[in-house]
Amino acid sequence: MEEGHVRSRQLDEIGELTREYASYSRDAVGLGGVLGGLLYLLTRSLWYSGRRDGLDWVTVALIVATPLIWIAAQEWLRRWHYQSEGLVQQRETLVDRIAFWSFAVVGTAVSIAVAFSIWAFNGPSGFGAILRATVATLIVLALPVVTGWFLRGRYEYFVGACMMLHAARAIYSWGLFHYASLASKPDSMPPAGFYLQGLIGTVETGGLLCAVLLIVEGWKQHQKFRQVRDRLTALRVQA
């Protein structure tokens, strides 16, 4: 390195590769995105099969654990795979800050609205229902914090938010409502609650598209990372 001649083009490349490498500290998720997309599809199928056949505690536990598993796996991948040569933090631009606060505001508004609706449309009463509603509310209120802290990409954020909404709905609905079909209203559910569930369900359908896009984007990012790492290694050898 000391005797090497560093050309201008190489300096540009070093800067660019460092920028790319640093992006895996925040925006780029790579295999974490692939995993998140697949887990969302799994959550979604578990939710619908559970809704039709009745949610058992194993299904509910799986649905609730899914966002936690995803976030833990994603952080592990970041630290031990994508930043294994040393931590490099991505620079935050004004656009990033605006995007972050936009997500935070929308996430908080959705979170408060859903938390309010859980109590406003909470048809059945009793200790069990209140306990489930409390846990569901806590999950929903944690949504903007968890997604804002760990999930920074647009697809990532949306899929993560939908996963947490699924978790809250699974806990809230567990043993409470029986759906004769996917489109029918359970007897014990107030109409407003049913329409709200329908609205959330529609939003979550958008999550399906985002999950597929997240899988594709994550895979592309993973391939890109391999190129970045190879180029960084090659530059080091040249130097």
Place this chain on the structure above:
Amino acid sequence: MNSLPESVMGLDRLVHEPARLVILSALSTAENAEFRFLEFLTGLTAGNLSSHIGKLEAAGYVTIEKTFRNKRPLTTLKITDAGREALKNYRAQMKKALA
């Protein structure tokens, strides 16, 4: 002996050294970087890299933060505005000198 062109004489020698040039170039595109990454990037030994970083820090081109993560020391470097400016000026001067 003929004197060197002014554009070459005016180059910042602190930045001109290849290892320091690589360190500044890498730091300029990131918020901060761990010492270990710069070790990987430059291929320098820890002692040699520390020496270069010490010079950059003394010039006010980088700041060093020493913390602990999982009870292990973690050294993080960040380029300062002066360091960014020095790199920018150096590259402009170099371009001019080579033109």
